[in-house]
Amino acid sequence: SSSSLSPPSSSTPPLSTHFIGRKEDIVKAGRVTKLVNGCRDVLVLHHDGQLYAMDMRCYHAGGALEHGDIEEFNGRLCIVCPWHKYKITLAEGEGLYQAVDNPTVKPLRTYWRSKGVKQRIHKVTEVNGDVYVTLNDLSEAIESDNYQTEKYRSVFLKG
Ligand code: FES
Numbered sequence: 001s002s003s004s005l006s007p008p009s010s011s012t013p014p015l016s017t018h019f020i021g022r023k024e025d026i027v028k029a030g031r032v033t034k035l036v037n038g039c040r041d042v043l044v045l046h047h048d049g050q051l052y053a054m055d056m057r058c059y060h061a062g063g064a065l066e067h068g069d070i071e072e073f074n075g076r077l078c079i080v081c082p083w084h085k086y087k088i089t090l091a092e093g094e095g096l097y098q099a100v101d102n103p104t105v106k107p108l109r110t111y112w113r114s115k116g117v118k119q120r121i122h123k124v125t126e127v128n129g130d131v132y133v134t135l136n137d138l139s140e141a142i143e144s145d146n147y148q149t150e151k152y153r154s155v156f157l158k159g
Contacts, residue, residue, distance in 0.1 A: 017125060017132035020044050026051065026131055031066045036133055040148055042122055044133060047077065052090045053122040053133045057147035059095065060086045074112035093119035093142070119144045
């Protein structure tokens with residue numbers, strides 16, 4: 001009989017999720033960085049009522065995304081890496097850049113293009129004011145993975 005089993009509680013997050021902090025604290029801080037599951041440095045940020053999570057170091061050269069500005073480009077919210085101003089969409093982790101329409105036509109006309117997903121984005125869930133991250137376990141390599149090794153972790157921790 002299954003009568004002794006208690007029904008799943010809606011306040012219990014799935015096992016694969018990792019506690020980040022209280023939502024009110026994250027909202028107040030705006031950004032929080034955390035080593036998740038002992039293996040991944042993640043940035044969780046709050047912008048315009050939404051929570052986002054992504055690898056903490058920029059896919060280009062490991063820049064500290066927690067210090068990046070949030071701006072909209074081509075109607076898409078991006079974090080702008082403080083190191084070389086690469087633009088990364090918050091929701092998908094796509095690298096955006098401005099391409100020139102036709103270099104022989106002046107004035108130059110530019111338009112936004114995507115390099116595809118470059119930054120690993122993680123899933124954020126909220127249960128009763130607690131914020132959790134589920135690591136994105138897509139096995140396909142994403143460029144920001146390069147900056148998730150022990151080497152970068154210790155380098156950056158030493159400052
Ligand atoms: Fe982020 Fe270069 S490290 S733009």
